[in-house]
Amino acid sequence: MRAVFEVMGVTNILAKCFGSTNPYNVVRATLTALGKSRAKGAIGAIASMLSSESDWPIRVRAAEALGAIAAGSRNARAVKELSAAAEQDEYALVREAAVKALARVDPQAARPVLLRAADRDSEPRVRKAAKAELGGSR
DSSP, X not given: OHHHHHHTTOOXXXXXXXXXXXXXXXXXXXXXXXXXXXXXXXXXXXXXXXXXXXXXXXXXXHHHHHHHHTTTTOOHHHHHHHHHHHHXXXXXXXXHHXXXXXXXXXXXXXXXXXXXXXXXXXXXXXXXXXXXHTTSOO
């Protein structure tokens, strides 16, 4: 949890974890909570985690949180990082989450990325998600 908040610039935090104390589970839960809170100030930090985190489940949660927080904002940083993840991440679940999130953040900017994913992604579930976000028009 501390790692997530330090990336956001918060250095003085006290928190209590209930349940799992596994660091990956705590970070994933923190990202999920941030997504639900719609904390706009977290966009840059979560975008950084999406592009730099080595643990793919955390990148999935980062994409989901970014899609929730930046929904409809057309935030350039969110669009950039989600586009990169949708097209370049080695894990299909990250690409799928990024495709869905990108469509929420900026449908217009997402369209070319979604078209490429629908046509070229190696994973059927990513192609299916991209087609669904395009409205089934492919």
